[in-house]
Amino acid sequence: MRKVLLFIPLILFLVLGSIFYLQLGKNTQYMPSALVGKKVPGFTLVSLETDQLVTQEDLPDGPYLINFWGTWCPACHLEHPFLIELADEGVIIIGIDYKDEKNLAQQWLAQKGNPYANVLMDEIGRFGVDMGVTGAPETFVVDRSGMIVYRHQGVINAQNWPVIKSHLK
Amino acid sequence: MMMLRLFLLLITFGFTLPSMAEELMSFSSSLNQTRYQSLVEELRCPKCQNQNLADSGSGIAVDLREQVHQMIEQGKTDQEIVDYMVARYGEFVLYRPPHSSATFLLWYGPFILLGLGLLVFVFVVMTNRKRRGVSS
Numbered sequence: 001m002r003k004v005l006l007f008i009p010l011i012l013f014l015v016l017g018s019i020f021y022l023q024l025g026k027n028t029q030y031m032p033s034a035l036v037g038k039k040v041p042g043f044t045l046v047s048l049e050t051d052q053l054v055t056q057e058d059l060p061d062g063p064y065l066i067n068f069w070g071t072w073c074p075a076c077h078l079e080h081p082f083l084i085e086l087a088d089e090g091v092i093i094i095g096i097d098y099k100d101e102k103n104l105a106q107q108w109l110a111q112k113g114n115p116y117a118n119v120l121m122d123e124i125g126r127f128g129v130d131m132g133v134t135g136a137p138e139t140f141v142v143d144r145s146g147m148i149v150y151r152h153q154g155v156i157n158a159q160n161w162p163v164i165k166s167h168l169k
Numbered sequence: 170m171m172m173l174r175l176f177l178l179l180i181t182f183g184f185t186l187p188s189m190a191e192e193l194m195s196f197s198s199s200l201n202q203t204r205y206q207s208l209v210e211e212l213r214c215p216k217c218q219n220q221n222l223a224d225s226g227s228g229i230a231v232d233l234r235e236q237v238h239q240m241i242e243q244g245k246t247d248q249e250i251v252d253y254m255v256a257r258y259g260e261f262v263l264y265r266p267p268h269s270s271a272t273f274l275l276w277y278g279p280f281i282l283l284g285l286g287l288l289v290f291v292f293v294v295m296t297n298r299k300r301r302g303v304s305s
Contacts, residue, residue: 008289034259099228125232132257134216134229 033140033151034132040066040142041130045120048097048105054120059146063168064092064117066140067156068128070100071108073136079155080112086161087115091168095119098128098136141167194238201241208237208250211265215258 035041042056067083069076087093095116097105102121109119122128131140134153141150141164150167152160196202206223212233214225222230222237233254240250254262266272274281 032259034255034257034261125228128229129232129236129257132215132259134258135227 033148035140035148036151038148039146040140040148041127043120043127043130045096045122045127048095048102048109048119048121054118058118059094059142060092060117061144062092063141063143064094065164065168066094066096066131066142067116068096068098068122068131068133068136068138070098070136071104072100073098075155076137079137079157080115082155082157082161083115084113086156092117096127097121098133099123099125139164143167143169194235196238197242204247205238205241208241208247209234211263212237212251212254213262213264215262221264 040056040059044053044055046052047054065086069079083093093116095118097119099122102123105119105121109116120127125133132151137155139152139156140148141152143149150164152164156164194205196205209223210221212222214220214222214227214230214233216227216229217225220230222234236253237250240253245253251263260266266275268276
């Protein structure tokens with residue numbers, strides 16, 4: 001019995017050691033969104049293309065992506081060609097032109113192509129705060145029932161698209 | 170001489186620019202200003218992770234500071250402001266996480282370990298004493 005007690009510190013050390021070891025190398029930037037499992041928050045934003053007011057009522061019926069981007073955001077430039085590919089495959093993407101200027105955004109879409117079903121302007125980043133956005137690019141997957149099911153921080157590319165796609169239904 | 174003065178002025182103000190931006194916020198009372206200060210120090214920046222809202226220069230921290238400022242001036246309570254942030258960014262934004270089953274170990278783990286350590290200590294002392302008593 002006494003022999004067993006002697007081993008307790010070693011066992012504790014091993015247990016704690018393995019717990020800490022398993023935590024190593026984890027992506028500490030990853031943060032689950034507080035919005036997952038909730039409806040898209042209400043908004044009234046102006047459409048970049050039509051200048052009309054758009055609210056949450058006007059969002060698509062099927063599953064779609066909400067993509068926050070801005071012309072000021074270098075990573076968004078990297079992401080853009082892949083979004084065009086997705087749009088060609090028939091993925092519906094709602095763009096949120098995040099803290100950007102209208103004419104710059106219009107130029108960008110005219111020059112580089114427009115993958116978005118609609119682009120809404122969030123000039124002051126108010127809708128971004130309601131969506132819990134921390135920067136751009138950031139993408140949300142919304143399912144058929146209008147529920148946010150997944151949030152992806154950073155660039156969408158061929159590597160991470162399968163994971164994002166698996167939520168898009 | 171003129172250039173030197175200009176240079177000194179530049180480095181002085183260059184380094185204090187971020188805090189100057191905050192001082193431009195106007196508050197209707199000094200209580201509000203104090204509440205603002207303590208809130209932005211309590212809330213964690215969702216982008217930069219190891220900084221609070223007060224320290225961070227990231228775009229989202231600037232936005233959220235402004236949001237805190239507005240909500241205080243609108244007469245929202247501290248709890249309402251904290252709830253607003255948690256609803257959007259999760260409990261992640263709290264430097265002081267709430268007491269719940271998920272954070273139980275975080276809050277009480279050290280005390281439990283301390284208790285265990287004390288128990289082991291007392292146990293070892295007792296057995297040593299007993300053994301000494303037997304041998305003498």
